[in-house]
Amino acid sequence: MNILLRNSMKWSIFISAATFFLACVFSVVSNVVLENADWSIGLAVVFILILIGVLFDMVGIASAAARETPLHAMAAKKVTGSKQAIRIVRNADRFSNFCNDVIGDISGVISGVASAIVVIKMVGAIEGYPWLEIAVSVVFTGIVSAMTVGFKALGKSVAIEYATDLVLFMGKLFYFLETRFGIRIFAGGRKKSQTGRREQSRAVRKNKPAQ
Numbered sequence: 001m002n003i004l005l006r007n008s009m010k011w012s013i014f015i016s017a018a019t020f021f022l023a024c025v026f027s028v029v030s031n032v033v034l035e036n037a038d039w040s041i042g043l044a045v046v047f048i049l050i051l052i053g054v055l056f057d058m059v060g061i062a063s064a065a066a067r068e069t070p071l072h073a074m075a076a077k078k079v080t081g082s083k084q085a086i087r088i089v090r091n092a093d094r095f096s097n098f099c100n101d102v103i104g105d106i107s108g109v110i111s112g113v114a115s116a117i118v119v120i121k122m123v124g125a126i127e128g129y130p131w132l133e134i135a136v137s138v139v140f141t142g143i144v145s146a147m148t149v150g151f152k153a154l155g156k157s158v159a160i161e162y163a164t165d166l167v168l169f170m171g172k173l174f175y176f177l178e179t180r181f182g183i184r185i186f187a188g189g190r191k192k193s194q195t196g197r198r199e200q201s202r203a204v205r206k207n208k209p210a211q
Contacts, residue, residue: 011094019102026110034117039125042118046111046144053107054151060099061159062166063092070164071171084178085171087186095186108148115144 030049034042066089074082088095119140123133159166177183 011097015094015097015102018098019106022102023106023109026106027113030110030114031117034114039118039121042114042121046114046118047147049107049111049114050144050148050151053104053111053148054155056099056103056107057152058155058159059166059170060096060104061156062163063088063095063099063170065160065163066092066167067164071168074168079168081168081170081172081175083171084174084185085167088167088170088174091186111144111148115141 030045033045037045066085068086068089071082071086071089075086119137122136122140126132126136174185177185
């Protein structure tokens with residue numbers, strides 16, 4: 001229990017630092033892009049941020065929903081990325097935490113800030129019509145919120161239905177990073193607990209044919 005707590009604390013500190021760094025990077029990049037850009041460019045940036053959040057939300061959920069059994073079968077057939085996909089499933093708590101909570105939440109926050117900047121630019125373009133300014137602000141905010149929630153709802157359904165395929169796709173991406181750049185993510189799979197090993201041994205003995 002103490003080991004589990006220490007590992008959780010280490011991961012929490014690491015992911016908090018990573019979140020701070022990535023949030024700063026996202027914020028700086030979006031502000032630089034939007035500062036002197038037209039509102040139409042800002043609109044495109046907002047939609048890209050929403051799409052990033054939805055995609056990462058999908059793969060994060062897929063990692064938690066996927067099962068190892070079909071991936072082990074693929075690994076036995078030497079399917080590219082299957083071993084990396086198994087490591088993703090075994091570390092689903094950390095992987096989904098990064099995808100859903102770090103990238104997903106950062107994208108949501110930054111897209112909200114970017115939406116505010118876009119609204120200001122749009123309102124500035126139609127200055128002099130107070131009722132129209134209010135209408136544009138309300139409608140655009142509603143559209144962004146509806147798109148974010150709607151696409152994430154669709155993404156969750158797709159992620160659960162095609163969890164194995166999505167995790168295998170990420171495994172292939174990890175395989176590419178390992179073979180081309182030497183970047184190894186989730187270096188080792190977590191060991192099974194003693195209880196898990198005992199249950200597996202009992203199942204093997206139970207299914208073993210009588211001599």
